[in-house]
């Protein structure tokens with residue numbers, strides 16, 4: 001069985017972060033493992049506090065896994081601090097990990113800084129070059145490139161700029177563009193590929209980004225080519241959003257189906 005690792009923060013309400021990642025892994029029938037980088041006090045209405053985990057124990061968690069278990073692919077989510085970013089990058093380099101999906105989590109849907117403002121440069125310098133694929137949403141792509149993105153043409157320009165920072169593929173997610181369809185675009189350094197789905201009219205999209213990146217990692221871990229891995233992950237997130245829950249008073253979570261591809 002494929003072994004998938006998520007390096008990310010905990011969401012106490014179970015909709016995003018480590019919890020979404022592990023649910024996604026289970027739904028894909030791969031074995032999930034986790035390195036927790038931060039603990040958030042969070043629910044459907046917002047993030048109320050964050051406790052970063054000491055980089056020393058983050059390193060030890062990664063070592064404990066890699067010294068014992070062959071990892072098929074890794075998803076990286078919330079990394080918050082400069083030291084956390086450097087530690088993760090150095091340790092994954094040490095183990096020569098190639099199959100990395102980087103979700104450059106920056107700000108929660110409720111507006112809380114999940115990446116400290118001074119850590120952006122460290123993300124660009126240390127983690128982005130290690131990524132097989134990076135999956136920014138539009139606000140994240142804007143922060144990374146320093147450009148405003150309002151159109152598909154600007155999404156393409158941003159993808160090109162981010163590609164120059166060293167990942168093998170860039171997937172700019174269009175969930176934040178207010179259009180009838182939700183279109184993501186993949187850039188491989190030469191061509192663009194579009195992944196379009198019907199926008200689900202719901203407010204319950206807590207954890208969409210975490211879920212999509214974990215599904216891509218699970219599919220890459222299974223040996224799928226990048227374009228199939230993204231297409232299948234996009235089908236998964238679409239179904240998860242269509243069946244999202246209205247739990248809590250705010251932005252509810254998406255639903256993770258076991259054996260979803262047989263549903």
Ligand SMILES: Nc1ncnc2c1ncn2[C@@H]1O[C@H](COP(=O)(O)OP(=O)(O)OP(=O)(O)O)[C@@H](O)[C@H]1O
Nearest residue numbers: 137173174175176182198199200207208209210212
């Ligand atoms: N209402 C929707 N209907 C269909 N697909 C959507 C909808 N909202 C987002 N998506 C899709 O979900 C995936 C995640 O996109 P999004 O841009 O919302 O991520 P995100 O902002 O990083 O999420 P998060 O807030 O969890 O970090 C993308 O494939 C996007 O196209």
Ligand SMILES: Cc1ncc(CO)c(N)n1
Nearest residue numbers: 009010011016017078108
């Ligand atoms: C822990 C965590 N990671 C990622 C996100 C995505 O926004 C979130 N809300 N919380």
